[in-house]
Amino acid sequence: MEITVPSLLRIKPNALFRIGKYLRKEGFFKVALFYGEGIKDLFGNQLTISFASSEISVVFEENVSSNDVDIILKKSFSLPDKIDAIVAIGGGKVIDVSKYIAFILQLPVIAMPTSISNDGFASPGASLVVNGRRKSLKAQIPYGVIIDTEIISKSPKAFTMSGIGDLLSKYTAIYDWKLAYRVVHENVNDFAVLISKNAVESMVNYNIKNIENLEFLRLICGCLVMSGIAMAVSGSSRPASGSEHLISHAYDMVAQKPVLHGIQVGIATYIISEVQNNPEKEVIKSVLRETGFFDYVASNPLIRTDFIKAVNLAPTIKNNYYTILSEKENIDTLLTFIEHDDICKSVLK
Ligand SMILES: [Zn+2]
Structure with missing residues (x-):
């Protein structure tokens, strides 16, 4: 089995200004550049200067607004021939689109x-969107991940909170994976478990839990990269995604106003950890409290009735994906828990 992992990894303040230098060092001189919505206005000038000063030519550039796979396929084959690498800057959408184009064209x-x-x-x-519905597709793991922590520290608080929620879900995801091993004999990749667990523990064990602290942010970025790599190692989403993710996916389907992925996942992680009686449940609760995650969600709560619908729908979302919610009695336990728990009363309204 061949596993690809990112070989260029820079997570530091002002990394954006150095991108030209980083690419040059890797031998990438001609790039296609994809921006997320509104990103060119914010960082276009700095990028242009950084590329020009390292003599990198941008042979194609575009603002990405659609993640429809038909549009992406057409775009892929209309790119100029001689491209050394694709560069994606922005949020999840532009990065997913670029990873898929890179996968089709076999480019870094x-x-x-x-x-x-x-x-x-x-x-x-x-x-991506396939025939009008969101679908998870196989794509290229990035050759490089460059994160400017200065930019992350200025991004809206909700995004970083969401990253923390997504990271904490490794505890409940691993629990579910091991449960699937015991009950339905699903194969568990021990190395993927180790990477995923170490990723979340590095964040948990860091003494400062302040999302404005650049060191804490750098750590979270690295942990999220590790979580992505755990998925690459196991060839599945299992080390990073369990019943808490199923609830979040279901919430996306039933809620009128879904919120950020990791916000939904973080709340579901807290609740699932209680249902699992997860050995790390107190850790999960205290990190969500210390980082201000619970307070943030309490001021922007999820819709309780939609959440309950999502819990009931969750076990049907993915075929052959055994989790704690595969047993009906655990759903009942969960619903009773959210009815009486004080934190749930404030984050689900
Ligand atoms: Zn996730």
């Missing part, structure tokens, strides 16, 4: 997330 892709709302920027998959 450099991801430059401007916010860290989930672990998708370093994962081997892409969430």
